[in-house]
Amino acid sequence: MSTDLRWPAPPDEVVGARLDEDFLAAVARRTGALDHEVRVDGLRTTVRRVMPTDRFPDFARRLAGDRLTLVETTTWAPDPTATGGRTGVVELEVDGAPLRARFTTALEPSAGDGTVEQVRGEVVARVPIVGGRIEKAVVPALEAAMAAQVDIFEERRGRG
Helix, strand or coil: CEEEEEECCCHHHHHHHHCCHHHHHHHHHHCCCCEEEEEEECCEEEEEEEEECCCCCHHHHHHHCCEEEEEEEEEECCCCCCCCCEEEEEEEEECCCCEEEEEEEEEEECCCCCEEEEEEEEEEECCCCCHHHHHHHHHHHHHHHHHHHHHHHHHHHHHC
16 A cells, blocks of 8 residues: 655644544544544554444455454654654554554655655455455555544644
């Protein structure tokens, strides 16, 4: 998976939001979580979401049931890069299922006062026969969740 996001703020401000419990809770709600728990420990965040599977393709819903628990752990590097950017690692797993994802994220200053975030990684579903189909079905949902973070950030920044 490879996607780029554009944030309307410098990298440190973006990371600051993504280390904020209220921001992470808002993202969990926006992405459809039925329930969620957020924990921030220094530069490491863990968000546990109980997600409905009603938007999954039929074959995936039959495997997952009517809901699943997604655990997302993000760890940010302690120091900015030489260009003032920030880097981190995002790991996703589904409790009780052979589905995992791991991404690197690099936030770099862009024109004006913005940031470009490059997210690179892979989704792996270790399920015989349908694993590849599951991986392909998951990617658009992950990209939508990433875009939701930017939307919420912009909304909150507009209120401030």
